[in-house]
Amino acid sequence: MDTQTSAQQAAREHHDDDHYDVVIVGAGPSGAVTAKRLVEAGFRVAVVEQGDWPDYSKARANFPDYELTLDRHWPWNPNRDVEGHGFEFDDSASTLTPLMWNGVGGSALVWAAQWQRNLPSDFRVRTLDGVADDWQLTYEDLEPFYVRVERDFGVSGLAGDPMFPAGDGPPMPPVPIREHGRRIAKAHNELGWHWWPGTNAIASRHYEHANLKACTQRAACMRGCPERAKSSPDITHWPQSLAKGVTLILRAQVRRVLMSSQGLAEGVMYTDEHGVDRSVRGDVVVLAANGIGTPRLLLLSADARHPDGLANGSGQVGRRLMMHPLGQVIGVWDDPVGTTHGVHGQQLHSLEFYETDESRGFVRGAKWGLLPSSGPLTQTRSYPWGSENAIWGPGFQDALRGRLGHSAWWAIICEDLPEDHNRVSLHTEKRDRFGDPLASIEYKTSDNSDRMLEFHLDRAVESMQAAGARQAIRGSWIKESAFHHLGTAVMGADPATSVVDGWGRAHEVPNLFIFDGSVWPTSAGMNPTATIAALALRNTEAMIAARSGQVTAS
Amino acid sequence: MTGPFNTDQLDLLMAAAAWLMPDEGSLPSVEDAGLRETYIAQALLARPDGTPKLAEFLRLAEQDGVEEALEHCRDHRPELWEAVTTILPGAYFLSPQVRDALGYRGQTPQLIPTEGSPDYDEFLSGVLDRGPQYRPTPSQ
Ligand SMILES: Cc1cc2nc3c(=O)[nH]c(=O)nc-3n(C[C@H](O)[C@H](O)[C@H](O)COP(=O)(O)OP(=O)(O)OC[C@H]3O[C@@H](n4cnc5c(N)ncnc54)[C@H](O)[C@@H]3O)c2cc1C
Numbered sequence: 001m002d003t004q005t006s007a008q009q010a011a012r013e014h015h016d017d018d019h020y021d022v023v024i025v026g027a028g029p030s031g032a033v034t035a036k037r038l039v040e041a042g043f044r045v046a047v048v049e050q051g052d053w054p055d056y057s058k059a060r061a062n063f064p065d066y067e068l069t070l071d072r073h074w075p076w077n078p079n080r081d082v083e084g085h086g087f088e089f090d091d092s093a094s095t096l097t098p099l100m101w102n103g104v105g106g107s108a109l110v111w112a113a114q115w116q117r118n119l120p121s122d123f124r125v126r127t128l129d130g131v132a133d134d135w136q137l138t139y140e141d142l143e144p145f146y147v148r149v150e151r152d153f154g155v156s157g158l159a160g161d162p163m164f165p166a167g168d169g170p171p172m173p174p175v176p177i178r179e180h181g182r183r184i185a186k187a188h189n190e191l192g193w194h195w196w197p198g199t200n201a202i203a204s205r206h207y208e209h210a211n212l213k214a215c216t217q218r219a220a221c222m223r224g225c226p227e228r229a230k231s232s233p234d235i236t237h238w239p240q241s242l243a244k245g246v247t248l249i250l251r252a253q254v255r256r257v258l259m260s261s262q263g264l265a266e267g268v269m270y271t272d273e274h275g276v277d278r279s280v281r282g283d284v285v286v287l288a289a290n291g292i293g294t295p296r297l298l299l300l301s302a303d304a305r306h307p308d309g310l311a312n313g314s315g316q317v318g319r320r321l322m323m324h325p326l327g328q329v330i331g332v333w334d335d336p337v338g339t340t341h342g343v344h345g346q347q348l349h350s351l352e353f354y355e356t357d358e359s360r361g362f363v364r365g366a367k368w369g370l371l372p373s374s375g376p377l378t379q380t381r382s383y384p385w386g387s388e389n390a391i392w393g394p395g396f397q398d399a400l401r402g403r404l405g406h407s408a409w410w411a412i413i414c415e416d417l418p419e420d421h422n423r424v425s426l427h428t429e430k431r432d433r434f435g436d437p438l439a440s441i442e443y444k445t446s447d448n449s450d451r452m453l454e455f456h457l458d459r460a461v462e463s464m465q466a467a468g469a470r471q472a473i474r475g476s477w478i479k480e481s482a483f484h485h486l487g488t489a490v491m492g493a494d495p496a497t498s499v500v501d502g503w504g505r506a507h508e509v510p511n512l513f514i515f516d517g518s519v520w521p522t523s524a525g526m527n528p529t530a531t532i533a534a535l536a537l538r539n540t541e542a543m544i545a546a547r548s549g550q551v552t553a554s
Numbered sequence: 555m556t557g558p559f560n561t562d563q564l565d566l567l568m569a570a571a572a573w574l575m576p577d578e579g580s581l582p583s584v585e586d587a588g589l590r591e592t593y594i595a596q597a598l599l600a601r602p603d604g605t606p607k608l609a610e611f612l613r614l615a616e617q618d619g620v621e622e623a624l625e626h627c628r629d630h631r632p633e634l635w636e637a638v639t640t641i642l643p644g645a646y647f648l649s650p651q652v653r654d655a656l657g658y659r660g661q662t663p664q665l666i667p668t669e670g671s672p673d674y675d676e677f678l679s680g681v682l683d684r685g686p687q688y689r690p691t692p693s694q
Contacts, residue, residue, distance in 0.1 A: 061661045064653075065600040068644035072601055120691040127692050138691045158674070162686050176666055177673050189680030194687060197674050204666050216663035341664050355689055376647045376658055380639065392639065397578045404656060 012247045016278055019554070020046040020247070022543075023267050023282035025254045025297065027051075028106015029529055030516040031288035032233030032241070033149060033536040039244040041544045046280050047246060048270055050253040051103025054224075054234055061221035067377035074223035076110040077480055078102060089292060090427050094443040096323050096482035098292050104250065105234035107290065108529065110223045111483070112411075113201040113230050114346045114369050115155045116526035117146050117164065117534075121355060125417075125522045129356045129363045132417050133521040136491050136502025137538075143167055145534035153231045153533065154210035157199030163351040172204045175215060178338035180331070180408035180467075181347035184370055187467035188350060198346035198369065201231035201529070210236040215343055220374035222344040230345075249280060255436055257285055257301040257310055257512065260553035265512045271434050283552035284543070286504075286513045288536070291321065291485030294518045295424045296439040298489065298499075311506035316490050316499050318425050320418035322523035323482035325445050327366070327412035327453050328384040329460035330373065331469030336405045339372035346370055347408070353459055354525060362451040364415040366525040368460060373407040376400065384409045386475030409475070410460040415525035416449045418487050443482075484528050489518035504539040510551050515539055557595025558605050563612050564590055569620040570611070571642040581656065587649035589642070597645035607637035 022038055024031045027049035038045045058073035060066045075081040076099040079088050091097045101109040120139035125132045147168045159169025174197035177185065188195040203212035215229035228235050242248060251273035258266040258279060267281035287294045295318040299309040309317050346369035354365040373379060379400055382389050391399050416422075422444070426437035445453075457474045464472035492498025495507035500519050506512040515536040517528050524531070543550075559567065568590055577583035587593065598605050611634050614623035627635040646652055653660065 062663075064648055064660055065597075065644075066661055067647070068597060068600050068640070071640075072603060119688050121689040124692055128689060140691060160682070162682060162684060163688050165686075165688065165690070173672065174674070182673070182677070185674065185677040185680075189677060192684070194681060194684070196681060205668060214666055216665060218661035218663060220661050340658060341662075351687075355687075375661065376653075376656060377640075377644055380643050392574045394576055394578070396575045397581045401580060401656065404658060 012245065014046060014247050014249045014280060018046070018280070020044045020280065020282035022284045022286060023048065023280050024286045024288055025268060026106065026288035026290065026293065026516065027104045027233065027238065027248065028288065028290065029108050029233055029533050030536040031106070032237035033533050034286055034288060034515050034540045035246050036152070036237050036241045037537060037540040038544070039241050039246050045246045046249060046282065048249045048252050048254050048268060048280055049104060050251070052250050053104045054109050056226065056228070059224035059226040061218045061224060061226050067220055067375050070223055074110055076101065076223070088432060089439040089441055090430050091441045094441040095445065095479065096325070096443055097480045098323065098441060098482045098485050099480060100290060100292070104238055104248070105232040108232035109234070111529065112222050112345060112371070114527045115150070115153070115157065115199045115201045115530050116349070116367060118524045118526050118531045119163065119354065120165065122522065122524035122526070125364070131363055133492065135521050136493065139165065142531070142534050142538060145538045146530060149530065149533040149537055152210060153201045153236055154203050154207045154212040155199060155201050156204040158197045161196040163194055163196065163354070170199060172207060174198060175200060175202060175204045175217070175343045175345065177347055178342045178372070180337035180339055180372065181370060183337065183467040184348060184463065187463060188352070191463070191466055193350060193463070194352040195348045195350045198348050200343055200345040202343050202345045203229045203231070211239060212236065217341045217343060219339070219341045219344055219372050220378060253434065254297060255300060255434060257297065259301070259303060259305070259310070262553065263305055263509065264551065264553040265509055266553045283554060284511045284513065284550065286515050288516045290516050291488045291518045292424055292439050292441070294514055294516055295488040296426070299426050300436055311489070311499050311508045311512060313508050314495060314497055314499060316497065318488050319420045319423045320487040320490055321422040321424055321441070321443055321485065322416045322418055322487045322520070323443060324484045324523060325414045325416060325449050325453055326478065326481040327414065327457050327460070328386065328409050328475030329412070329457055329464060330384060330407055330409040330473045330475060331464030331467060332402055332407045332471040332473065333468060334406070334470050337408060338405070339408050340375060340405045342372045344371060344374065347372070353456060360455050362448045362455065364417065364452065364525060366412050366414040366452060366456045368410045368412050371409055371411055373403060373409060376404055379403040382478050383481065384411070384475055385473070387478050388476045410463065412453070412456045412460060413525050413527060414449055414452050414456065415523050416445060418490070418522060419446060424488050484517065484523070486517040486520040486523045486528060489514050490521050491519040492521065503542045511553065513539065513543065557598050559608070559612070564594065566612055566615045566620055567594055567608065567642065570615065570624055570638060571646065573621060573624055574639065574642060575646060582649070582651045584646060587646055587652050589645050589649070593645035593648045594641070596648055597641050601641060601644065604637050604641040607634055608641060610634055611638050
């Protein structure tokens with residue numbers, strides 16, 4: 001019996017009169033880290049998740065129709081989900097579409113598993129660069145938690161990257177570097193530019209601790225890993241947590257946080273798969289529903305005492321949405337560079353232009369991750385070739401031959417700074433199937449981000465050229481590329497300007513916590529899950545330590 | 555294998571496939587690749603959501619001609635363009651003739667060696683020699 005089947009069998013049933021110590025909304029990485037630590041500490045925990053378990057019988061990376069079936073079985077845009085996995089939002093007023101997966105494991109089911117810690121400067125943006133805000137914690141505060149979540153998620157990589165403070169690295173060695181990675185590494189050495197073997201939540205070995213098998217480098221398999229080598233909490237966390245007694249309530253869309261007359265959280269109200277309204281009650285509520293789902297739920301939970309939404313006295317709920325504009329530069333080589341295989345994941349990363357240098361005309365920076373261009377159908381897609389991918393018509397066959405196995409790309413994650421007008425709000429007209437307003441996304445990039453993107457695209461072209469690429473293509477803007485959603489329930493010391501404190505506790509509701517990426521004051525230029533997970537662990541342990549003094553509605 | 559479309563409709567889909575992926579001699583043509591007999595139907599089995607979209611595309615193609623319909627979809631009907639440029643090339647890449655001609659063996663496994671020295675060693679000194687590059691946390 002596989003781990004998922006036995007986990008499902010171990011699952012406890014929820015009855016509406018059950019009472020829990022902690023109720024968590026969302027079963028993605030942040031909810032998974034939180035639940036695991038709490039149940040280990042003896043807490044009674046219920047987790048409410050609107051989606052379901054992933055179906056790995058549809059993980060077809062070892063079948064010829066894999067690329068064709070990807071968007072059917074493993075869609076990353078809930079609005080284009082042909083099998084109806086999850087919730088919708090309105091992104092017509094946004095230049096980016098937020099991507100996600102709704103279900104056990106959360107968006108990590110479709111992630112690239114590039115695992116990046118933030119840098120020390122990411123926590124001190126105001127002090128160092130005079131913009132936005134500092135975090136309520138430092139890199140050093142988070143470092144021990146990074147080390148622990150790297151063990152629990154089964155991360156592979158190499159310690160000793162000079163772009164980071166020294167310390168323990170991931171538990172597994174990095175994945176092999178293929179020809180395209182070697183060429184870039186050599187070129188960067190010649191240019192005097194940084195690179196380092198990629199860190200990925202992908203097992204390079206059989207890794208019992210997190211139920212992971214070794215990756216077999218099928219390359220195109222970013223979504224739906226048939227080996228279970230790509231880490232996601234449905235594999236790494238939930239089986240263990242369910243075995244220890246966590247109650248996981250699935251196909252259950254949370255629609256309101258329930259509040260007592262004293263203004264404390266009492267649990268959540270959800271609608272189950274049969275359309276029946278139900279509740280789950282607990283002493284503490286933790287939101288782990290991501291940077292779109294969490295602010296939506298807070299806004300939906302408005303009541304007489306909180307007319308503008310729960311925990312929203314500051315007016316900051318939903319604001320400061322940061323989604324990391326993505327840049328792509330694709331190198332095409334004359335000879336094969338091994339890009340139909342390898343992890344999908346990152347071969348290498350470069351942080352050469354990560355730290356601020358104001359002479360460039362912008363502040364902050366971006367991380368680059370090097371990916372293979374994968375199988376034949378991917379050569380014709382807008383991701384990564386850009387929405388104006390011009391491959392059709394005369395020249396198709398040569399272009400295809402030229403790309404397949406001969407091309408790799410830099411994925412450039414630009415830090416965007418928080419701006420009030422980039423936000424999640426409740427749609428004034430559009431409703432979901434239960435009649436609740438959809439999340440409405442308003443987002444556009446700032447001049448700082450636009451200049452940053454241009455600069456980085458130019459440098460990445462130079463990187464590809466230095467590595468001998470015959471062509472270095474700047475992929476055009478892809479709307480469907482917002483993998484990360486951060487900042488919409490910001491942490492801070494001042495209740496007038498922030499939603500939660502430095503431990504994720506809502507200023508206005510002392511038994512309501514937010515443990516996902518919504519709380520980030522700034523977005524860093526890194527893939528965020530390492531920091532989301534480490535922060536969830538740190539804040540969960542603080543919650544456990546403060547247990548005896550915790551105010552509750554009961 | 556019979557799919558959801560009749561012969562006339564298949565003619566139009568084949569014309570669309572040839573417009574997107576013309577026969578230029580270095581890979582099998584869409585006809586030789588077996589799209590008509592086998593792979594369009596097989597692609598639609600894998601992506602049944604494509605059938606109604608291709609049907610809508612066909613209505614446009616019957617009315618205005620294949621080329622005009624394709625250009626119209628590309629410029630004004632992104633959801634139809636997406637379906638046509640997924641199902642038809644998807645069908646093409648299902649064909650073993652095409653995969654052979656490309657030398658593409660599919661997503662075959664390549665096990666990660668667990669022994670031997672790491673393949674990055676020869677390059678790493680170039681980065682390490684530069685020493686720490688990050689900005690440390692400023693003291694309060
Ligand atoms: C295509 C893609 C690629 C990515 N690649 C990377 C990468 O390489 N590296 C990286 O670090 N990050 C990556 N990410 C981001 C990463 O997936 C997220 O940072 C991470 O999953 C966030 O974890 P989370 O638990 O906070 O939120 P999520 O994983 O989004 O989980 C939130 C969960 O809450 C549930 N939920 C929301 N609202 C409700 C409600 N009202 N009721 C019940 N349940 C609810 C959702 O269904 C979902 O399961 C990627 C994301 C995508 C989409």
